[in-house]
Amino acid sequence: xxxxxxxxxxxxxxxxxxxxxxxxxxxxxxxxxxxxxxxxxxxxxxxxxxxxxxxxxxxxxxxxxxxxxxxxxxxxxxxxxxxxxxxxxxxxxxxxxxxxxxxxxxxxxxxxxx
Amino acid sequence: xxxxxxxxxxxxxxxxxxxxxxxxxxxxxxxxxxxxxxxxxxxxxxxxxxxxxxxxxxxxxxxxxxxxxxxxxxxxxxxxxxxxxxxxxxxxxxxxxxxxxxxxxxxxxxx
Numbered sequence: 001x002x003x004x005x006x007x008x009x010x011x012x013x014x015x016x017x018x019x020x021x022x023x024x025x026x027x028x029x030x031x032x033x034x035x036x037x038x039x040x041x042x043x044x045x046x047x048x049x050x051x052x053x054x055x056x057x058x059x060x061x062x063x064x065x066x067x068x069x070x071x072x073x074x075x076x077x078x079x080x081x082x083x084x085x086x087x088x089x090x091x092x093x094x095x096x097x098x099x100x101x102x103x104x105x106x107x108x109x110x111x112x113x114x
Numbered sequence: 115x116x117x118x119x120x121x122x123x124x125x126x127x128x129x130x131x132x133x134x135x136x137x138x139x140x141x142x143x144x145x146x147x148x149x150x151x152x153x154x155x156x157x158x159x160x161x162x163x164x165x166x167x168x169x170x171x172x173x174x175x176x177x178x179x180x181x182x183x184x185x186x187x188x189x190x191x192x193x194x195x196x197x198x199x200x201x202x203x204x205x206x207x208x209x210x211x212x213x214x215x216x217x218x219x220x221x222x223x224x225x
Contacts, residue, residue, distance in 0.1 A: 033212050040123060042200060042217035043158075058212060090158065103213060105158040 003027070004106040006091050012112045019078040021109050023091030029104075030096040032074035034058075034066065037088040037108070046089075049074055050096070081113045116141045116205050120216035127191050128224050135186040135219050137175075137201030146204040147177055147184040148213065153197045161186075161199070171195070191223045 007022045025032065031050050035043040035058075045058030047066040055066050063085060067075040074093075078085055091106040117140040127133055139145060149161040162170045164177040164184060175186045184201060198220050202213040 031212075035215075040217055042120075043213075043215040045212050045214070048212045102160045102163075107157045 004091055004093055004104050006089075006106040006109045008109050009107065010110045012114060013078075013081050015082060015113055017078075017081050017113075019081050019111065019113075021076040021078075021089055021091075021111070023074045023076070023106055024072050025074075025091075025093040025104070026072065027093070027095070027104075028071065029093035030071070031094045032068065033092040033094075033103070034064075034074065034076045035090045035092065036060070037090055043090065046076065078111075081111075083113050085111065086113045087111060116145070116203055116214045118201050118203050118214055118216035120199075120201055120219050122219045123217070124220045124222065126222040126224065129193055130190050133186075133188045133191045133195070133221065133223075135199050135201075135221065137184045137186065137216060139182050139184065139201075139203050141182075141203060141205060143205060147175070148202045148204070149173070149175055149184075149186050150200045150202055150215075151197050152200070158200070191221075193223045193225060196221055196223045 004025045013019050033048040034046040037043050044060050046064050047058050049055045049068040052071050065077045089109045092103045094101045094103045119138045147164040150158050151161040152158045173188045175184050177184050198218050200218045201216040204213055
């Protein structure tokens with residue numbers, strides 16, 4: 001079974017803090033993604049990575065950065081957290097190859113910025 | 115640009131009634147379409163994809179390129195079908211495996 005693990009399930013941070021969200025997958029997938037999930041807006045892509053040290057901006061990258069130093073780990077960084085970044089963050093992964101491959105999601109990280 | 119539209123935020127039906135969750139897309143090439151489902155307190159998971167032409171848990175979805183739609187249907191809803199449903203699209207850009215999601219529809223099946 002593919003496993004995508006987000007180490008922090010619930011976080012409360014203060015405005016201006018630097019926040020790290022970690023994601024690890026155990027199936028040697030090349031592609032990894034960070035989405036945020038908001039009611040009425042669905043899932044919006046923040047960043048994705050198709051290889052180690054490679055990254056591309058998604059639809060809403062402003063205020064975020066990412067790091068992929070190892071194949072299995074993809075980190076989302078909020079350099080200076082703001083209240084409008086309060087959301088559910090979902091990490092996902094999929095293997096290289098056909099675009100019909102299933103994307104596997106983590107359980108999500110609930111971030112509240114106060 | 116690719117876009118997925120799910121016009122209904124909430125769909126409430128009674129057990130045994132037919133269900134249709136609407137999904138329309140905008141994409142200039144040949145898309146791959148998916149339905150993902152999120153049950154309460156569970157992670158988002160794939161329900162079905164159009165290329166497989168399969169029926170999962172009684173749900174089917176047909177890609178209609180003329181109407182640019184990929185509606186999800188089930189003839190008789192069950193209470194365990196209550197969940198959040200997302201339609202998603204994958205474009206032809208082979209460098210980008212990310213999915214574009216719709217805003218989601220919450221299905222409530224009442225007893």
